[in-house]
Amino acid sequence: MTLTVILFAAARELAGADSIAVELSPGATAADLRAELAQRVPALAGLLARSALAVNHDFADDVLVLRPSDEVAVIPPVSGG
Amino acid sequence: MIRLTREAIDYHALTESVRDPHCGAVVLFLGTVRDLTGEQVTVFLDYEAYAPMAEKKLAEIEAEVRRRWTVGEIALIHRLGRLAVGDVSVAVALSCPHRGGAFDACRFAVDTLKELVPIWKKENAPDGSGEWVHQCVSASREHQRPEKT
Numbered sequence: 001m002t003l004t005v006i007l008f009a010a011a012r013e014l015a016g017a018d019s020i021a022v023e024l025s026p027g028a029t030a031a032d033l034r035a036e037l038a039q040r041v042p043a044l045a046g047l048l049a050r051s052a053l054a055v056n057h058d059f060a061d062d063v064l065v066l067r068p069s070d071e072v073a074v075i076p077p078v079s080g081g
Numbered sequence: 082m083i084r085l086t087r088e089a090i091d092y093h094a095l096t097e098s099v100r101d102p103h104c105g106a107v108v109l110f111l112g113t114v115r116d117l118t119g120e121q122v123t124v125f126l127d128y129e130a131y132a133p134m135a136e137k138k139l140a141e142i143e144a145e146v147r148r149r150w151t152v153g154e155i156a157l158i159h160r161l162g163r164l165a166v167g168d169v170s171v172a173v174a175l176s177c178p179h180r181g182g183a184f185d186a187c188r189f190a191v192d193t194l195k196e197l198v199p200i201w202k203k204e205n206a207p208d209g210s211g212e213w214v215h216q217c218v219s220a221s222r223e224h225q226r227p228e229k230t
Binding site for chain 2: 006008009010013047050051052054057058059073075076077078079080081
C-alpha cells in the first residue's frame, strides 16, 4: 500500500517536500513506516527519531497497524504557545 | 471555544466572552513574541499548524479542563502566520467559581497546549536566517521510551 506522509516545519525543509509517498506491505506498522521513511529520506532520519507520528490526527504508537486510508503525518517536537 | 486564526487576537473581547455570573474568577493568559531567545535576536516568528489535528487537540484540552475543574467558560486561541515582536501568539481565557481553580486550570491548559498541540514556530534573525524550534524530543515520543514504562 502507498501512504502519503505529510511533513511539517523542519521535517518539510529537510525533505524538500510537503509530503512523501511511502510504499509499505499490508499490515505494516508505524514503526515500519518510520524505517521506510528514514531510508527514503536519509536527511530526515535524525529529526524523525525525535518526532512523533500522527495517524488520523492522533499520536500513534509504533505498534499501530496502518491502513491504506490512513492520514499520516510527521510531528516534530512542537513549539506552539 | 477553540480557534486557530491568522488575525490579531482580540483578547479584550475574549476575556469578556468567558465571564459568567456564577464565576468569581477570570484568568487570561497571553503568550507574546519575545525579542530574544538566549542571545539570539528574533525579528519575527512564523507559526504553522497541522490544522485539523491542532483543532482536535485544542478541543481535547478544553474537554479535559472541563472534566477536571468546574469551569464557567473557556476559550483557547492560537494565531498562525507571521508575527512581530510583541504580538500575541496565544490566548487562553477562562472563568471558574474561585481563583484557585481558575489559576490551576489555566496553567494546565497552557502547559498541555505547549506539549501536545501540533503547532511550530520558526524564529527569524536579523541576518535573514530562520530556524524551526524543535526541543530535544517530542513529548509524545518520550512516552514511548522503554525506560518510561
